[in-house]
Amino acid sequence: METVPQKNEFFDESVRTVETSNKEDKPLQKTMEKGRTLVPRENRQTVGEIAIDNPRMTCRDVNVYYGEKHAIKNVSLDIGRNEVIAMIGPSGCGKSTFLRCLNRMNDTIDSCRVTGNIALDGVDIYDKNIDVVPLRAQVGMVFQKPNPFPKSIYENIGYGPRIHGLCQNKAELDEIVEKSLIRAGLWAEVKDILEHPGTGLSGGQQQRLCIARTIAVSPEVILMDEPCSALDPIATAVIEDLIDELREQFTIAIVTHSMQQASRVSQRTAYFHLGDLIEVGPTAQIFTNPSHQLTEDYITGRFG
Amino acid sequence: MAKDHIVRSYDQELDLLQAKLLEMGQFAEEQLRKALEALVSRDNRLAVNVISSDSKVNKLQSEVDRLTVRMLAMRQPMALDLRHIISALRIGVELERVADYAANIGKSVIDLNHVSLEEPVEQIIRMAELTQKMLNEVMHAYRKVNVSQAIAVWKQDEEVNKIYANLLSQLRLYMKEDADNINSYTSLIFVSRSCERIGDHIKNIAECVYYIEKGQEYAALVAADEC
Numbered sequence: 001m002e003t004v005p006q007k008n009e010f011f012d013e014s015v016r017t018v019e020t021s022n023k024e025d026k027p028l029q030k031t032m033e034k035g036r037t038l039v040p041r042e043n044r045q046t047v048g049e050i051a052i053d054n055p056r057m058t059c060r061d062v063n064v065y066y067g068e069k070h071a072i073k074n075v076s077l078d079i080g081r082n083e084v085i086a087m088i089g090p091s092g093c094g095k096s097t098f099l100r101c102l103n104r105m106n107d108t109i110d111s112c113r114v115t116g117n118i119a120l121d122g123v124d125i126y127d128k129n130i131d132v133v134p135l136r137a138q139v140g141m142v143f144q145k146p147n148p149f150p151k152s153i154y155e156n157i158g159y160g161p162r163i164h165g166l167c168q169n170k171a172e173l174d175e176i177v178e179k180s181l182i183r184a185g186l187w188a189e190v191k192d193i194l195e196h197p198g199t200g201l202s203g204g205q206q207q208r209l210c211i212a213r214t215i216a217v218s219p220e221v222i223l224m225d226e227p228c229s230a231l232d233p234i235a236t237a238v239i240e241d242l243i244d245e246l247r248e249q250f251t252i253a254i255v256t257h258s259m260q261q262a263s264r265v266s267q268r269t270a271y272f273h274l275g276d277l278i279e280v281g282p283t284a285q286i287f288t289n290p291s292h293q294l295t296e297d298y299i300t301g302r303f304g
Numbered sequence: 305m306a307k308d309h310i311v312r313s314y315d316q317e318l319d320l321l322q323a324k325l326l327e328m329g330q331f332a333e334e335q336l337r338k339a340l341e342a343l344v345s346r347d348n349r350l351a352v353n354v355i356s357s358d359s360k361v362n363k364l365q366s367e368v369d370r371l372t373v374r375m376l377a378m379r380q381p382m383a384l385d386l387r388h389i390i391s392a393l394r395i396g397v398e399l400e401r402v403a404d405y406a407a408n409i410g411k412s413v414i415d416l417n418h419v420s421l422e423e424p425v426e427q428i429i430r431m432a433e434l435t436q437k438m439l440n441e442v443m444h445a446y447r448k449v450n451v452s453q454a455i456a457v458w459k460q461d462e463e464v465n466k467i468y469a470n471l472l473s474q475l476r477l478y479m480k481e482d483a484d485n486i487n488s489y490t491s492l493i494f495v496s497r498s499c500e501r502i503g504d505h506i507k508n509i510a511e512c513v514y515y516i517e518k519g520q521e522y523a524a525l526v527a528a529d530e531c
Binding site: 234237238240241244260263264283284287288 | 309310311312313373374377378379380
């Protein structure tokens with residue numbers, strides 16, 4: 001027969017609560033604490049790993065001003081080799097401004113001032129001795145609207161390698177043109193019409209022509225600023241597949257308004273908000289389980 | 305699952321997802337086979353092996369979970385792809401349950417192995433063999449997205465339920481007549497109950513195959529036809 005517990009023991013809730021919490025609740029509590037809590041909106045320090053092993057480009061404490069306007073605030077970020085990094089965020093968040101710092105495209109804007117350090121393979125690209133012409137070959141750019149030169153398809157590709165002295169003769173240039181068009185997935189479509197004007201191609205083909213033109217001067221980094229926003233879904237998918245393939249040879253940084261595109265093409269994602277780099281991390285993590293409340297707000301469409 | 309997407313890495317992910325599920329299906333089938341063999345040959349070690357191997361299925365299921373969540377977030381699947389990915393999530397859950405029941409059979413086998421029981425075991429073996437065959441066929445139907453094969457498997461569950469009902473009344477009778485062995489009969493009820501539940505989960509997988517191809521719920525269509 002079981003002993004009936006003493007009355008006070010049986011009814012004393014506090015004793016029993018303490019016992020159970022010691023035996024079971026505590027480990028459970030610990031496990032629960034391991035779960036995430038989002039960084040609050042007020043906090044504007046970058047969340048996530050800005051540094052990576054063996055980076056292609058390193059940016060530290062980058063500030064950009066347009067006159068009085070502080071467009072980029074203390075952004076530090078590494079850009080890795082053979083990876084696609086996507087920069088997302090609402091309009092005016094600074095993602096395009098930041099991208100343009102990476103090959104000094106902002107130099108062309110008089111009121112623009114850039115401070116901090118941006119290095120390509122350890123070399124400061126804002127150093128006084130740096131010539132921006134070869135820099136922009138090393139760090140090429142593809143724009144929102146395809147902008148082929150008003151010349152033949154062949155000349156669109158051949159012009160860059162010729163002025164940068166990458167070829168000795170016509171045969172070598174022919175090879176560069178063919179290789180670049182093959183890599184950009186355009187060769188089969190244009191190989192018989194190389195003398196036709198580049199502007200006669202479809203929008204998607206023109207954009208691949210621009211990518212081929214960028215590849216032709218053997219860049220290390222390709223910057224893409226909304227490369228698909230003027231294209232239909234099929235042409236977009238072709239470019240996205242191309243980006244996936246180019247990643248094996250190049251470093252790619254892409255700015256896009258379409259976070260779906262960012263999720264499809266990139267391995268790392270950086271989220272910008274009002275000039276701050278809010279969060280950076282593996283793309284799968286950013287889109288399934290971000291760490292900052294502002295990132296979550298934006299990707300779930302709860303912004304503002 | 306060659307889908308010929310323009311973005312080829314999407315195809316690779318879909319293939320990977322399907323391969324994971326086929327691996328899970330194969331493993332669950334193997335667990336079921338071993339549990340049955342442990343019962344027939346009264347092999348305790350094999351039964352223990354079935355129980356301890358169950359964690360592998362759980363691991364595979366969480367891989368399937370992670371992959372589907374990732375694909376839903378990063379590929380924005382539509383239409384056929386959406387149905388494939390949603391169904392993968394569900395089939396993963398069903399297979400995990402099937403494997404759980406195989407492990408449960410393993411546990412009952414250990415309880416049963418120290419007594420001699422002849423009569424109803426024959427029928428349990430039939431039931432277990434049938435579910436094993438159904439599992440093999442339903443995964444084949446999934447691999448090929450073969451709707452008619454899926455429906456054939458779906459219908460076989462009826463047979464499993466019949467055997468189960470028979471067994472149950474038979475076991476009840478034995479329990480009355482042979483009260484000394486009531487614990488063993490209870491274990492046999494657990495085993496047959498596990499087989500019956502496995503049949504139901506396989507039926508759910510068959511419905512997933514139908515949904516992938518047709519975009520409609522097979523069970524609801526059958527219910528509507530019967531009205």
